[in-house]
Amino acid sequence: MAQVQTNGHPRRGYSGSQILLHWLIAALVLFQLIFGESMGEAMEEAAEGKLVSAAEQFMAEAHYWVGIAILALVALRVLLMARRGAPAPLGHGWSVIAARIVHGIFYLLLVAVPATGLLAIYVSEDFGEIHEIGKPLFIAFIVIHALGALAHHFLFRDNTLKRMLVPGA
Numbered sequence: 001m002a003q004v005q006t007n008g009h010p011r012r013g014y015s016g017s018q019i020l021l022h023w024l025i026a027a028l029v030l031f032q033l034i035f036g037e038s039m040g041e042a043m044e045e046a047a048e049g050k051l052v053s054a055a056e057q058f059m060a061e062a063h064y065w066v067g068i069a070i071l072a073l074v075a076l077r078v079l080l081m082a083r084r085g086a087p088a089p090l091g092h093g094w095s096v097i098a099a100r101i102v103h104g105i106f107y108l109l110l111v112a113v114p115a116t117g118l119l120a121i122y123v124s125e126d127f128g129e130i131h132e133i134g135k136p137l138f139i140a141f142i143v144i145h146a147l148g149a150l151a152h153h154f155l156f157r158d159n160t161l162k163r164m165l166v167p168g169a
């Protein structure tokens, strides 16, 4: 069973707030990936002087604020991890290295994608092109990550998926 040593106190698994943040951020990222194109379309229509429909305007506002919420929730998640720690990935050798790499890439994307979105609005539209590369990258790593979680559950039969569902497991 994974144990985390923080301030001298051994802790197991993830806390309820770490689990809540994981699934909340995952749901918000999926929302951004599914509905992100409205933002691009609204920006394009506005730049061409066309009228942006109320529905599109709403979806563009939603993209903006959901993106900012993701950034704030990720900051909270990193703070919690710094205070409480996080359990080491279960398994051996390459699978632990692969999990650490994928988790690291997620943290990088979770900061870089909203940051380039903000830069696209406030600094230069050129950042929009970098921002859009986030879409295929996120999709690829979500597929790898979810398949990894399912493999841990059904093939390796360890606690990996359970501990992202049950606090302290």
Ligand code: HEM
Pocket (backbone or CB within 6 Å): 029, 032, 033, 034, 036, 037, 038, 039, 040, 041, 043, 063, 064, 066, 067, 068, 070, 110, 113, 114, 115, 116, 117, 118, 120, 121, 125, 127, 128, 129, 131, 132, 134, 135, 138
């Ligand atoms: C994790 C957070 C985010 C994700 C996953 C995300 C994802 C996306 C996606 C999938 C698109 C459409 C790409 C396409 O049409 O191929 C998009 C476009 C866009 N997003 Fe985000 N976004 C996020 C956060 C933000 C934030 C915080 C802002 C700004 C405050 C933002 C501003 C934009 C802009 C301006 C576009 C249009 C870019 C263009 O057409 O050049 N995004 N985003």
Ligand code: HEM
Pocket (backbone or CB within 6 Å): 022, 025, 026, 027, 029, 030, 081, 086, 087, 088, 089, 090, 099, 103, 104, 106, 107, 142, 145, 146, 147, 149, 150, 160, 161, 162, 163, 164
């Ligand atoms: C946008 C979607 C997702 C993102 C950004 C994401 C991100 C992350 C990150 C960064 C971690 C590392 C936790 C930490 O130490 O802080 C993690 C752990 C985990 N995620 Fe996700 N995740 C997503 C979707 C999913 C999905 C769909 C599943 C299940 C099918 C899943 C299952 C897990 C599990 C089981 C762990 C725990 C791994 C361990 O304890 O070693 N995640 N996720």
